[in-house]
Amino acid sequence: MPNPSAAILVIGDEILSGRTRDSNMHHLAQRLTDHGITLAEARVVPDDHDRIVTALNALRAAYDHVFTSGGIGPTHDDITADAIAAAFGVAITHRADAMALLQAHYDRAGLPFNEARQRMARIPDGATLIDNPISTAPGFTLGNVHVMAGVPTIFEAMLAGVLPTLTGGAPLLSQSLRVNRGEGEIASDFAALAAAFPDLSMGSYPFNTNGVYGTNLVIRGTDAARIDAAMTRLAKMFA
Amino acid sequence: MPNPSAAILVIGDEILSGRTRDSNMHHLAQRLTDHGITLAEARVVPDDHDRIVTALNALRAAYDHVFTSGGIGPTHDDITADAIAAAFGVAITHRADAMALLQAHYDRAGLPFNEARQRMARIPDGATLIDNPISTAPGFTLGNVHVMAGVPTIFEAMLAGVLPTLTGGAPLLSQSLRVNRGEGEIASDFAALAAAFPDLSMGSYPFNTNGVYGTNLVIRGTDAARIDAAMTRLAKMFA
Structure with missing residues (x-):
């Protein structure tokens, strides 16, 4: 039986403009190879709702797993969670468990848990949270799609939590x-x-x-x- | 009028396995931004004929320019030129001008211009050669697709030759x-x-x-x- 397949969808204007050099694709490639999952395709798209939805739906139909990177922060250009919900045709709401995690985090830091920060608790219906040991704001898994942060240290920490839950094949x-x-x-x-x-x-x-x-x-x-x-x-x- | 759009298709198992970290995407992003062409999408696919053809046809239909990186060397895993020819539905042959360039290069180096090296003169019908000032073996432009080497120094040198021939918009x-x-x-x-x-x-x-x-x-x-x-x-x- 061939190894499970995967793709990564990197989301962000900053990669395509050349401002930032992506490192998550290379990190994921190495970790998946060790885990016996074949990284079969990578795509980079801008912070554009329709482009994210189209690419996500193409990739999740074609591969066993899709990892996304970027666009899940508190600012107006962070539109990934909404695009994932739209791609799956499900609702997205401020979820109670994510709200509680973030409320506790900002209470500890003595910072207001304002509307922007609450955006990071917006999770599509039916998703499972992915732990963020660095800065609390969670990623999530919906179906075969694992939605993770773009900041490399956080992407890597989230992946370290997700990967053991996925069935790998023989390491390459x-x-x-x-x-x-x-x-x-x-x-x-x-x-x-x-x-x-x-x-x-x-x-x-x-x-x-x-x-x-x-x-x-x-x-x-x-x-x-x-x-x-x-x-x-x-x-x-x-x- | 919006700036012209472009995509890059990076071809190579070594990128997706994590052995090699791609740098051509980031370099292209910076150069296109300076030139007033919007890099709108990037994809990485393995050394697989059908996957290259499918991705290439999707990208060349969607964007003003497509740049490819990788797979134009002399070895059996270098299958890009054939895939491009197949994507365009044109023949591919050992072209006389490319043969002459390479023959002269290997004559100067005192190396045999053997069958493997002659493979690098195989160019799809209707293409224009892209100069390779580093190691002679040319890239080529066919329609709106610019086919270039994967080795970063050669990719960058080829791009430096191609970019001035493309009409850019206002630099971003x-x-x-x-x-x-x-x-x-x-x-x-x-x-x-x-x-x-x-x-x-x-x-x-x-x-x-x-x-x-x-x-x-x-x-x-x-x-x-x-x-x-x-x-x-x-x-x-x-x-």
Whole structure:
């Protein structure tokens, strides 16, 4: 049985304008690979209701899990929760458990739990809260969609809470060999090896370090013994 | 007239597995913003023919320009050029001008211009070559799609050649104000300001540096005078 599949939908004008460099996609990719879930697609869309709804509905129909990043804060440009509710066709309200969590948090901080902060307790009907150990305002899971914060430390903390609840498959393993030869020199032999191991995925990534051209050859799969067998042949090829 | 729109399609298993962190999306976002083209969407898909074709056709129908990154090298996992040809329904052949460029390059280097290297001269019918000042193997433009290398230095060099040929609009300008207050404290006033300047885009980005919580408030638009006017009001609000 193939591993479960996932996508990430990164939401935010600041990524597409180049102001901020996204790091959540890369973090999620690494964690999912370790957990045996295949990250199969990533998308970035702006803070636009219709664009979020359309992308979310496409992704949640296509993959086992969808993770979203961004747009769940207290300000006017935080529109993700409403877009998720619209995508699922459910209502969104200030939920009592989320209100209580946030009320206690701002009481402890001696800050007013004002209308803007209360926005962060707006949760679509039927969702389960995702714990936010950093700044309390929760994420949520609705169906196969996990809605998380854009701030990387909070995204990462939320993911650490969600991931153990998801059934993973076999972790995707990889081994790599660095050769000081260009891709064009090794391509033919490497293609033959890939053809001999159709159950593995093989990729080549050229580099140029201090004027030395070379290639990192990467073999990926879920069966460690098969990867070992392929690596042994690869190492002999380019010894 | 709104600025032209663009999307980027990043192609590569190595991005989705977490092995490599993409940097081309962020670089493109910054360059397009300067050039007055709006980066409206980004997608990452694996090295899979059908997935590339489907995503490419969706994006080229939706936006004025599509940039692709990755998968145009000499190895068996480099399948982008074939997928682009399939998406457009055109043939792909070893093109004479690309063959001549590469032959001369490998002759100079004293390396055989073998079958794998000749693969990099396979160009879909009707395309225009994109110059590669780093390693010669060209990218290409077909219709509104600009097909470029995944290696960041080469992607950036190709983009530097392509961008001046594209008609841009007004550069997207931005100014930002850093306030040592949480988002929940400034949200109401900031939303009112955003409502008063519907021609501008305003976003807030929380930070936590050395235990200090604060927010970067960013105002974006194409009219410098309007941004100045909004910033003046913003600065008074949080003085």
